[in-house]
Amino acid sequence: MNSVERTDVLVVGTGFGGAIAAYHLAAGGAKVVMLERGPWLSSGEFEHDYKLGSSYTRIFDFVVGDGMSVLGGNCVGGGSVVYFAAMPRAPRFVFERRGSIHRRMWPAAIDRDTLEPWYDRVEESIPITKQGWDDVSYAGGLWAAACRHAGRTANPVPAAVDTSTCVNCNWMMAGCRFDAKQSLLLNYLPAALAHGAEIRPLHEVQSISRNADGDYRVHYTRVHDEDYRQTEGTGTIDAKVIVLAAGAAATPVILQRSEPALGPMPHGVGRYFSGNGERLNTAVLNEDRVREVLGLDRGDGLGYAANQIGKGPTVANWDRLDGSLPEYSRYSLEQLYFPPGLGTILALAEDGSWFGPRKKEMLERWQSWLIIFQMIEDDNEGVFGPPPARGNADRLSQQMLGVGRLTYKPTANTLGAWAMADAECKDILERDGLATVTPWTNDLVGAYTVHPLASCRIGDDPHTSALDDRHEVRGHPGIFVTDGSAVPGALTVNPAMTISALAERAIPGIVAAARERGVEVTYGAPAPDGSTSGRRGAAHLVPALMRK
Amino acid sequence: MAPQTPDDHEHRTTTLEAFADTIIPGEKRSAGDRAVAGVSRGGGAVQAGAIELLEWDATGITGGLDDFAAALNRHAAAYAAEHGIPTGDGVPPFVSLPYEDRAAMVRWLTAPGHPEKALWVSLALFCNMAYDSAAHMSTVDALAAGHPGLTSMGIAPPDADGLWRFRAWSYGRPLADVHPATTESGSPA
Numbered sequence: 079m080n081s082v083e084r085t086d087v088l089v090v091g092t093g094f095g096g097a098i099a100a101y102h103l104a105a106g107g108a109k110v111v112m113l114e115r116g117p118w119l120s121s122g123e124f125e126h127d128y129k130l131g132s133s134y135t136r137i138f139d140f141v142v143g144d145g146m147s148v149l150g151g152n153c154v155g156g157g158s159v160v161y162f163a164a165m166p167r168a169p170r171f172v173f174e175r176r177g178s179i180h181r182r183m184w185p186a187a188i189d190r191d192t193l194e195p196w197y198d199r200v201e202e203s204i205p206i207t208k209q210g211w212d213d214v215s216y217a218g219g220l221w222a223a224a225c226r227h228a229g230r231t232a233n234p235v236p237a238a239v240d241t242s243t244c245v246n247c248n249w250m251m252a253g254c255r256f257d258a259k260q261s262l263l264l265n266y267l268p269a270a271l272a273h274g275a276e277i278r279p280l281h282e283v284q285s286i287s288r289n290a291d292g293d294y295r296v297h298y299t300r301v302h303d304e305d306y307r308q309t310e311g312t313g314t315i316d317a318k319v320i321v322l323a324a325g326a327a328a329t330p331v332i333l334q335r336s337e338p339a340l341g342p343m344p345h346g347v348g349r350y351f352s353g354n355g356e357r358l359n360t361a362v363l364n365e366d367r368v369r370e371v372l373g374l375d376r377g378d379g380l381g382y383a384a385n386q387i388g389k390g391p392t393v394a395n396w397d398r399l400d401g402s403l404p405e406y407s408r409y410s411l412e413q414l415y416f417p418p419g420l421g422t423i424l425a426l427a428e429d430g431s432w433f434g435p436r437k438k439e440m441l442e443r444w445q446s447w448l449i450i451f452q453m454i455e456d457d458n459e460g461v462f463g464p465p466p467a468r469g470n471a472d473r474l475s476q477q478m479l480g481v482g483r484l485t486y487k488p489t490a491n492t493l494g495a496w497a498m499a500d501a502e503c504k505d506i507l508e509r510d511g512l513a514t515v516t517p518w519t520n521d522l523v524g525a526y527t528v529h530p531l532a533s534c535r536i537g538d539d540p541h542t543s544a545l546d547d548r549h550e551v552r553g554h555p556g557i558f559v560t561d562g563s564a565v566p567g568a569l570t571v572n573p574a575m576t577i578s579a580l581a582e583r584a585i586p587g588i589v590a591a592a593r594e595r596g597v598e599v600t601y602g603a604p605a606p607d608g609s610t611s612g613r614r615g616a617a618h619l620v621p622a623l624m625r626k
Numbered sequence: 627m628a629p630q631t632p633d634d635h636e637h638r639t640t641t642l643e644a645f646a647d648t649i650i651p652g653e654k655r656s657a658g659d660r661a662v663a664g665v666s667r668g669g670g671a672v673q674a675g676a677i678e679l680l681e682w683d684a685t686g687i688t689g690g691l692d693d694f695a696a697a698l699n700r701h702a703a704a705y706a707a708e709h710g711i712p713t714g715d716g717v718p719p720f721v722s723l724p725y726e727d728r729a730a731m732v733r734w735l736t737a738p739g740h741p742e743k744a745l746w747v748s749l750a751l752f753c754n755m756a757y758d759s760a761a762h763m764s765t766v767d768a769l770a771a772g773h774p775g776l777t778s779m780g781i782a783p784p785d786a787d788g789l790w791r792f793r794a795w796s797y798g799r800p801l802a803d804v805h806p807a808t809t810e811s812g813s814p815a
């Protein structure tokens with residue numbers, strides 16, 4: 079057979095960056111195919127089970143690197159299926175950050191004000207709840223009370239969770255069984271399908287080449303549906319426009335592997351990776367002191383003992399999100415839940431050990447754990463080495479665990495910010511004997527992040543940004559990147575809202591490029607549910623974005 | 627691969643058990659239990675099913691278990707010689723070490739810069755997972771069977787349909803002042 083499959087737009091990855099692009103382009107009239115390396119599960123298949131091979135390990139991905147391990151989604155819907163759904167907007171000062179390049183790292187065209195209409199579009203498309211104190215879990219309430227006791231403020235975090243159907247099971251990382259979490263499976267993706275987009279699960283994109291007519295050819299491998307170490311053949315699809323949205327741990331690897339066929343990649347491809355400054359601390363609460371010092375009572379005699387109950391992060395301390403403070407000293411401290419397994423191995427007992435009898439005693443008090451998540455400003459110090467044989471990792475286990483090529487050596491700025499945030503967690507939670515607090519160790523798998531960013535970023539300076547401010551790969555017209563890779567650096571808050579807003583903002587430029595390449599497509603779809611106020615709010619920004 | 631005698635396999639198992647017991651220690655299963663050092667009360671990683679999990683090829687490390695055990699015993703023999711600890715009483719060298727020395731070896735093998743670090747960390751990760759998430763069993767079955775790790779961590783049982791739902795989840799009252807610079811939709815300004 080020599081018939082070549084063709085589409086107008088090929089989207090790699092079905093997370094935030096991929097789903098948003100696919101929806102708008104399909105709604106605008108383009109033929110869209112999405113390739114996703116992971117399986118396609120629906121809510122009835124999301125299990126409450128830690129057994130290897132259950133939905134938890136099928137849809138989750140853990141790539142160990144040198145100094146940085148990355149956790150993410152591996153399924154249709156990407157990170158939105160496994161994430162905790164905290165959806166705050168990034169604080170104003172973030173857009174003025176200078177970071178490791180000592181000059182503004184965001185494109186001049188983007189600041190909080192110009193991104194606001196795009197945030198609004200996202201908020202109209204993915205229902206986001208401003209949580210009230212009734213929605214806040216015990217763990218979040220405890221963190222709020224401890225913050226107040228220490229003279230600080232604390233905020234319920236806006237979340238893409240329908241609090242009326244949420245059962246507070248804390249199984250978010252295995253996919254939401256109750257459709258309370260507003261993953262992309264409930265908004266952008268079904269809307270894209272309704273407009274004719276196709277999703278092909280278990281298709282892992284390896285590289286891109288270019289045809290004589292200027293179109294691109296995407297090369298993929300089919301992945302076994304249970305043992306992801308096994309592959310089941312290869313294929314290609316030709317497209318006029320490529321949207322890369324495989325996530326910041328995978329997108330640069332595809333471009334690196336394409337370099338022999340496509341020619342040199344910009345310097346910023348696979349460099350400037352940021353882990354969003356993430357680091358975790360575990361507090362083990364003294365239940366008596368929770369009652370005596372904070373006056374908390376669950377009504378059944380228990381003060382707290384509720385680590386297992388909730389919906390991920392519900393409360394954050396934002397006192398350090400102050401633009402007048404120097405860079406690398408601004409961060410948020412967010413209450414979080416991490417399930418056993420990934421959420422316990424790196425926690426340190428009081429004597430500093432990650433294993434052994436003291437660790438076991440710490441585990442016996444697991445219900446009294448409170449995990450605090452720091453998001454500091456890191457220094458974009460991550461660099462990707464040469465790509466592995468396929469995908470972005472050598473897969474070790476049948477699912478979930480692999481070894482990638484990312485190297486991350488934290489600079490003094492990053493280490494200093496972590497130390498500052500560690501000290502503040504300790505100060506807040508060890509007051510009056512409330513808890514003992516220890517940071518997670520970075521000695522075992524390096525630092526770790528669920529928020530990979532910036533490995534193929536937008537910017538105005540061609541040397542330090544792989545993409546122009548319309549998200550097009552420099553020197554490779556028609557290839558766009560709309561995922562977390564495009565975000566210039568750490569955000570000090572959870573990133574999905576900003577990734578999504580940038581993806582929304584990138585669409586007019588992608589539509590214009592597709593039209594130039596002969597695709598009949600227009601810009602201007604409403605929100606996936608048909609709402610139009612977001613579209614109206616952003617309309618004045620569209621003409622400039624469609625001009626090159 | 628060299629043919630395995632039953633004896634080799636038994637040595638492999640006790641060696642891996644001793645490693646798992648170093649990660650999450652438990653009490654001896656019988657008076658003559660050599661693999662489990664017995665430095666903790668209740669079940670540890672061994673009783674939680676570490677060997678079952680390691681021997682399941684879904685982990686990706688099953689094919690390497692012979693090498694893990696052999697390397698651990700080689701390291702242990704060198705360690706014992708260096709520290710003047712007697713070995714060779716019918717159990718593999720790692721098993722003959724007291725708990726503190728096993729722990730010292732694990733700290734050394736997993737320390738930043740050790741050339742085999744990644745391998746030993748992955749072995750430890752699965753031993754830990756056998757205990758704290760029973761990754762070789764369905765979680766509902768593990769809880770019903772009184773799995774030592776999940777039970778001692780106090781994991782609450784699910785509803786009858788095997789799904790977790792909590793009817794009470796919140797203190798239900800304001801517990802702090804919110805940041806003055808918060809937008810109407812709840813974000814930082």
Ligand SMILES: Cc1cc2nc3c(=O)[nH]c(=O)nc-3n(C[C@H](O)[C@H](O)[C@H](O)COP(=O)(O)OP(=O)(O)OC[C@H]3O[C@@H](n4cnc5c(N)ncnc54)[C@H](O)[C@@H]3O)c2cc1C
Nearest residue numbers: 091093095115156157162163164283325561562572573574
């Ligand atoms: C446990 C957890 C909790 C989180 N909680 C929050 C939170 O509360 N708030 C928040 O803002 N963020 C959170 N995040 C982060 C958030 O999920 C990510 O920032 C977001 O999903 C990134 O979007 P993206 O478009 O960059 O890529 P992703 O959503 O990661 O999507 C990339 C997709 O591409 C696929 N893919 C990768 N390589 C290939 C390939 N070669 N071929 C084809 N497909 C490929 C992947 O399988 C994936 O589906 C969390 C993440 C995790 C893991």
